[in-house]
Amino acid sequence: MLPFIKTHPLQKIAQELRGDLLDIIYKNGGHIGGSLSSIDSIIAVYFSSLFDLKKDHFILSAGHLAPALYIVLAKAKYFPKNLLENYSSLDSLLQGHVSHNVPGVEYSSGSLGQGLSFACGLALGDRKHSTICLTSDGEHQEGQIWEAILFAKKYKLGNLINIVDFNGFQIDGSVSEIMPLDNLASKYIQFGWTVTTVDGHNFNQLISALKNAKKSDYPNCIIAKTVLGKGISFMENNFHYHDIKNLSENLYQKAKSEL
Amino acid sequence: MIINSIRQAFGETLAKLGKTNKNIYVVNADLKSPLFLNSFAKKFPHRFIECGVAETNAAGVAAGLAKTGKTVFLTSFACFSPAINWNTIKQSVCYNNVNVKIIGSHAGLLSTDLGATHQMLEDIALMRSLPNMEVFSPLDVLETEKIVKAITFSKKPAYLRLVRATTPNLLNPKLNFTIGKSHILKSGKNITIIGHGPILEEAFQVQAKLNLDDKYKKISLEIINCSSIKPLDNVTILKSVKKTGHLICLEDHQKNCGLGEAVASLVLSSNFPCKFIHLAVDNSFGRSAKTYQELYDYYGIGVNNLLTAVKKILLK
Numbered sequence: 368m369l370p371f372i373k374t375h376p377l378q379k380i381a382q383e384l385r386g387d388l389l390d391i392i393y394k395n396g397g398h399i400g401g402s403l404s405s406i407d408s409i410i411a412v413y414f415s416s417l418f419d420l421k422k423d424h425f426i427l428s429a430g431h432l433a434p435a436l437y438i439v440l441a442k443a444k445y446f447p448k449n450l451l452e453n454y455s456s457l458d459s460l461l462q463g464h465v466s467h468n469v470p471g472v473e474y475s476s477g478s479l480g481q482g483l484s485f486a487c488g489l490a491l492g493d494r495k496h497s498t499i500c501l502t503s504d505g506e507h508q509e510g511q512i513w514e515a516i517l518f519a520k521k522y523k524l525g526n527l528i529n530i531v532d533f534n535g536f537q538i539d540g541s542v543s544e545i546m547p548l549d550n551l552a553s554k555y556i557q558f559g560w561t562v563t564t565v566d567g568h569n570f571n572q573l574i575s576a577l578k579n580a581k582k583s584d585y586p587n588c589i590i591a592k593t594v595l596g597k598g599i600s601f602m603e604n605n606f607h608y609h610d611i612k613n614l615s616e617n618l619y620q621k622a623k624s625e626l
Numbered sequence: 627m628i629i630n631s632i633r634q635a636f637g638e639t640l641a642k643l644g645k646t647n648k649n650i651y652v653v654n655a656d657l658k659s660p661l662f663l664n665s666f667a668k669k670f671p672h673r674f675i676e677c678g679v680a681e682t683n684a685a686g687v688a689a690g691l692a693k694t695g696k697t698v699f700l701t702s703f704a705c706f707s708p709a710i711n712w713n714t715i716k717q718s719v720c721y722n723n724v725n726v727k728i729i730g731s732h733a734g735l736l737s738t739d740l741g742a743t744h745q746m747l748e749d750i751a752l753m754r755s756l757p758n759m760e761v762f763s764p765l766d767v768l769e770t771e772k773i774v775k776a777i778t779f780s781k782k783p784a785y786l787r788l789v790r791a792t793t794p795n796l797l798n799p800k801l802n803f804t805i806g807k808s809h810i811l812k813s814g815k816n817i818t819i820i821g822h823g824p825i826l827e828e829a830f831q832v833q834a835k836l837n838l839d840d841k842y843k844k845i846s847l848e849i850i851n852c853s854s855i856k857p858l859d860n861v862t863i864l865k866s867v868k869k870t871g872h873l874i875c876l877e878d879h880q881k882n883c884g885l886g887e888a889v890a891s892l893v894l895s896s897n898f899p900c901k902f903i904h905l906a907v908d909n910s911f912g913r914s915a916k917t918y919q920e921l922y923d924y925y926g927i928g929v930n931n932l933l934t935a936v937k938k939i940l941l942k
Contacts, residue, residue, distance in 0.1 A: 426690075467722055473693065478717050484683045485718050488653075488690020491675065511714070514683030522675075 375570035377414055381407055384438050385598050386626050391451045392434055392611065393619045397463065400608040401503060402435035404534040404567070404593035409439045411573040412499050412530075417581060423496045424489050426474045428482020429503040429532065431610070433465040436472070445471030480509025483529060487518050490527040490586075497581060499528045505537030508546045513558075519586035520559035528580045528587045529560075532567065534595040536606040555588040567591025599625055630792045632824070633731045635770035637662025640699060643778055644670050649695070650778065653688040655681045655702040661731050661788070663701060685711040685726075689718035692725045697778055704730025704746035704787060712752050715783075720758040725781050728753070731788040733763075734823065734878035735912055735921040738791065745912030750822075751883030753785035754856050760805065761856040763787040763822035763885075766795045769853055772803035780805060789878075791918055793824035797851070808859035810866070814846030817936060818866040821876035822852050822885055825922070828876065828929045835933055845940070855885050860892055867893055867900050872939045874903045876932060878922075881906040903935045 384406060392399045409432075412418060412425055420443075427436050434454065441448045446460075446469065454461035460469055464477030473489075476482050486500035506512060519527050531551065535542050542548060555562045561583045565572035573591065580587035595609075596602025599622040614622070629635050644650045644666055653675045658667055667674040675691070677684035681702055688700040700707060708715050708728055719726045733746045753761045760782055764770040770788070777784045801809055811826070812833070819829040829849045836842040848866050852859070867873050873893060875886035886904035893900050905927045915921045922928035 474690075474718075475721050476717065478713055481682075481686050481714050481718050484686020484714070485690035485693070485722075487683070488687040489693055490690075491687070492651075492691040492694030492696055511682040511686065514677075514680035515686065517680070518677060518683055518687060 377410055377570045380414060380442065381410055382626065384410065384442060386623070387438050387451065388434055389599070389619070389622055389626060391438070391454055393614050395453065395455050396612045397434045397455065398431040398610045399434070400536065400595040400602060400606070401429065401432050401532065401534065403597045403599065403602065404595050405432050405501060405532040406435040406439065407568050407570065408501060408530050408532060408573060408591050409435055411570055411577060413439050413443050415574045415577065417574065417577050418497055418499065420471070424473055424486070424493070424498040426482045426486040426489065426498065426500045427465050428476055428486070428500055429479060429506055430464040430476030432501070433461070433463065436465055437461050437469065440469065440471040443471070479503070479506040480511040483512055483515040486527060486529070487515050487522070487524060490524040491522055494526055497526050497528060499530065501530045501532060504531055504533040504535065504542050504548060504551070507531070507548050507551065516555065516558045516560065523584065524586045525584040528577065528589060530589045530591055532593055533590050534593045536595045536604065536609065538606070538609050540606050552590055559585065560588045561585045562588045562590065564590040564592065567593035568597055629767050631790065632764055632767060632770045632793065633660065633788045633790060634662045635767040636729065636774055636786070636788055637666065639771045639774040641665040641669060643775065644673065647697070647778065649697050651675060651691055651696045651698045653677060653684050653691065653698055653700050655679060655684045655707060657702050657731070661701050661729065681707045682711040682714045685714035686718045688726045689722060689724045693722070697725050699727045699729055701729045702731070703744065704733040704749040705744050708749060708752050708785065709746060716756055719783050720756045723758050724783065726783055727777050728785045729788060730785065732790045733787045734789055735925065736789040736791040736793070736824070736878065736918045738916065738918050738921060739914050741914040742911035747880045747907050747912060749785070749787055750855060750879050750885060754883060754888065758783050759856070760784045762853055763855055764853050765826060765851045766793060766797050766824060768795060768797045768799060769803060773853065776803050776805055787823065789824060794827050796827055803853070806854050806857040806859060808854065808862045809851045810848060810862065811851050812847065812849040814848035814870070816845045816847070816870055817872040817874060817939060818848045818850060818870045819874050819876060820850040820852050820863065820885070820889055822855055823878055825876055825878045825927065826851055828932050831929045832933045832936055836936070842937070845936070847936070852885055855888065858888055858892060863889060863892060864896050864898065868898050871899060872901050874905060874932070874935050874939060876927065877906045878927065879906055881908050901939050903939050905931060905935055
């Protein structure tokens with residue numbers, strides 16, 4: 368007999384939004400692997416009631432994860448859900464990479480490595496509120512990230528939280544093969560940050576880490592260990608699902624049944 | 627206080643403005659002293675953010691800070707900012723459309739002894755190409771002060787090109803600076819000379835030489851200071867060219883994608899018949915020398931080169 372595990376209330380939202388994510392990417396194409404790995408972190412930020420996103424800031428540095436953010440924003444009623452249907456089309460407000468013209472989006476991104484610097488500037492200019500940044504693990508190969516990590520420590524940005532969606536993959540393969548980050552947590556610690564490593568699909572762990580991070584005097588890094596393509600068996604840990612153009616009807620139905 | 631250089635005028639003006647405008651922030655990349663920012667940093671330590679030798683992060687920090695409502699001056703040498711951090715300026719500043727002023731000092735051959743790596747000759751090209759970005763290159767100390775005030779008032783991203791050397795004052799103190807407007811420094815009938823930065827002084831020297839030459843003493847040059855490179859003052863430029871039919875563009879920058887190409891594109895699209903010579907650095911790297919006049923002669927943009935161009939364009 369399986370042990371009884373109480374599911375977190377946000378789990379239900381996560382399940383629903385993964386379905387929406389699959390639908391819009393099936394229709395329009397897009398970065399599905401990382402969106403499925405990072406969406407739980409974004410849900411935790413928007414729906415845990417730890418933050419007031421009218422005052423606190425959320426910066427998606429890994430701009431290709433736009434589909435995940437758009438779906439969360441639609442769920443949070445920043446814009447009508449039907450806008451999602453033709454995302455990345457010419458007449459759509461929703462650009463393929465995240466755009467500040469979308470209600471609820473504070474920063475346009477797409478070129479990796481820049482968002483953490485922007486988040487540092489926001490955190491410095493608005494110390495009364497939290498700035499939460501979401502970066503990817505592969506993004507840490509960009510030198511600018513390390514410049515920003517130094518900066519956040521120097522300016523004691525205790526109101527800055529960087530969630531790293533650590534799914535272990537990037538476009539061409541695994542992060543450890545392409546350019547290993549080795550022990551990322553120890554690197555952040557060496558740079559003067561507070562670091563928590565969590566299961567990035569466990570809402571109890573995510574929310575607890577965010578709650579602690581909010582109280583910290585030091586810049587905070589939450590390394591969210593996640594699974595690329597989480598929830599769809601044939602996409603999980605398969606870097607070919609970083610970005611998809613066409614998903615067959617058969618695979619779509621299979622994926623849909625798994626969610 | 628005696629202000630000798632355009633870069634000094636920048637630093638001193640910002641320190642003055644900082645007293646009344648508490649919204650002004652400086653995000654610096656370890657070049658406080660060369661940009662005369664010691665005074666600003668000392669008076670307003672909380673509004674002086676030091677990023678160290680890390681221009682890409684500095685551009686991103688400046689953009690984020692601007693998003694919180696500040697007017698942010700990102701200060702460095704042009705050979706580093708916008709040269710190293712162009713893509714951060716593109717995405718984090720221009721695409722996000724935040725109020726950051728990129729201050730690129732030590733531009734052009736006027737950084738005489740520093741050589742090719744520091745003589746930034748491509749900054750106008752990099753900045754002109756970006757949507758939302760405005761581009762300015764002051765003529766002298768006085769105009770620098772006016773432009774710094776104008777861009778502080780504006781909420782748009784801007785690039786301000788500064789130079790290192792001590793250069794002459796040319797602007798009539800009564801003239802106001804307006805974004806998108808050029809000044810006719812001297813009106814004339816026969817040839818329009820347009821340029822940006824201190825190099826325009828050469829046009830006055832050439833006019834003086836023409837005045838002493840019996841063959842050319844009736845030739846008058848119309849000298850236009852195009853400190854607002856983007857937006858460009860189409861009306862003033864086209865009106866002058868229509869009158870003179872001869873256009874020489876003079877700049878301490880690469881020919882490629884500098885002011886000359888912007889003006890040539892404007893004039894070609896206007897259907898005014900016009901002869902055109904572009905005097906600029908032609909697809910070359912800079913090099914060290916003791917004076918900038920030596921370098922201007924070496925790269926074919928000195929006073930004598932301009933005089934030759936004036937005579938040549940009349941024969942064309």
